Amino acid sequence: MAKYQHILVALDLSEESDQVLQQAIELATNSGAKLSLAHVIEPLTFAYGGDIPVDLTEVQEQLQVQAQEQLDKIVSNITIGTHNQHVVIGQPAAEIHRLAEEEDCDLVVVGSHGRRGLALLLGSTANGVLHGAKCDVLAVRVSLPE
Template sequence: MGENIVVVGVDNSDTALRAAQAAAEIALAFGARLHVVTAFEDDRTEEFGVGSDRWIVSGPSRAEAVARDVVASLGWPGGSGEVTSAAWRGKPADAILAEAQRLRARLVVVGNRRMRGIGRILGSIANSVAHGADCDVYIVNTTGDAD
């Protein structure tokens, strides 16, 4: 059995935020640590600038910022357990599975985005995680429909 850790996979979408909110509620209810993970597929670095100001942004730093932003938006209450985040290089499902296995998570939470229509035929992150996880998987209805 895994440790008392809930892993949630996110990107910068509203549906991922809904999955993260559900994961936070579950983690708080069970006194679990919440771990937010996001993925990036390239190490490309871009430079942005206005006048003499320059910013260098890489794939990993953008992904880490997404995870941190999701954590910040959750309003995790102080003293209610730990919340952490990470960015992994690779496909989203692989990143979520790798973190869950590395942490020996008890539960993985993902949204149901792309589980209908052509996404159902081609596969989805939720489908890949559900079939590959070594722990329980909770798929959150993030579309607002009651399928």
Template sequence: MSRYNTLLVALDLTQDSAQVLSGASKLVTTSSHLHLVHVAEHPVTALGSGTGRNHRHGELQVRQELFPRLQAYADGMVLPPDHLHILFGDAPQEITYLAGKLGADVIVTGSHGEKGLKRLLGTTATDILHQAACDVLIVRIHEPAQGTT
């Protein structure tokens, strides 16, 4: 397997994110540059408009709410704050854009396996796979056994 220097790990900030990060950790070396990203939907303002000062204020509010949650996944890792990314918009598009901007060698994301390509990988994972200019590792999310959490 090739060595990955810059890894971009896409997290949805649910309990599944720990499994995605665990999969990514298998690729990390001491010389790796690890980046974590979460893509949120654009906040909706009280006026229903997503433009102007209210839009920027809404994004700042959401970013301030989500950043500690993303940072919690980096707990125990030495990641500079500029390696934690909160973006807004279409997840596959934003993730692949950031991967290009960072010069990422691999994007790591998660997916629940079901039936069919989109269901097998998930819509977001499938779109990332098709849009990315770099390798993509899709970590299979395993559901907890019934009766456990």
């Protein structure tokens, strides 16, 4: 197995994020790697088609603050400096690629729900990250809460 230096963990802040983070922590511990976390918020104009004649800046800022608070809660039991926590706005796969390059990461860890059928054809963030990354990508199969 490769010895990684810097691991970027892409979290969607769902209940399954802890499974992805725990796997990344184990890898980082075994490799002696630095760990960075990322959460990407899609711009509201993407989500709503951009046809709404309303200024969504304040709503977008609130989403960003809430995401940072959730990320802070997730990492409260581990030591990761705020400079290694990234909450950004953009297209998830593209932003994860950008962060991985900017931070000189040699591994990106993402969660995968193992979609099948139509959801598989439409793609997922994990698939998008895999097909554009310039470093290794680990897709952690997460199990949904029962």
